[in-house]
Amino acid sequence: MKYVQPIREMDLIEKLKVIFKKQNYRNYFLFVFGINSGLRISDILRLKVSDVRNKTHVVIIEKKTGKEKRFKLNTNLQAEVKEYISNMSNAEYLFTPVIGKSKKPISREMAWIILNKAAGKLGLEEIGTHTLRKTFGYHFYQKTKDVALLQNIFNHSSPSVTLRYIGINQDIIDNAIDEFSL
Secondary structure, eight states: OOOOOOOOOHHHHHHHHHHHHHOOOOHHHHHHHHHHHHHOOOTTTBBHHHHHHTTTTEEOOOOOTOEEEEEEOHHHHHHHHHHHTTTOOOOSHHHHHHHHOOOOOOOOHHHHHHHHHHHHHHOOOOOOOOHHHHHHHHHHHHHOOOOOEEEEEOSOOHHHHHHTTHHHHHHHHHHHHHOOOO
């Protein structure tokens, strides 16, 4: 399995939003939801309209851990949710195929394809579905510097696992190597 990175630069996040909006609103919303919720793609794709409609907090059972997770939709994400689901019924999945009549959510593989096609247009590599969660974590950490809280949000076993996961350890190593010369 390929190791993926967070998207560290805000300008690249904004450029990706533009690319996704040009493709279709579902792809844009998938990206925005992922980078603002910090959820795994397996949990995002299982969400239905009823899970998010008129909600400030969403409660799910994580597919990977089987544990209950309660997470807050930030104000901007609440507005995005409201706009995205305005013409959808409560029983619908949030992320269904754009073409065809399938009522099932898109697959994890399709989400990967969507993300990689857009990332490729910007020359980004090491991008996958986990990039969404890692991007959330990276920017949350950069803003708060609270690794303990992020560790709790991600349900990680230690701060070092969280820092490695969001690419902070790699940034520290890269910067140290840049400063090192014999």
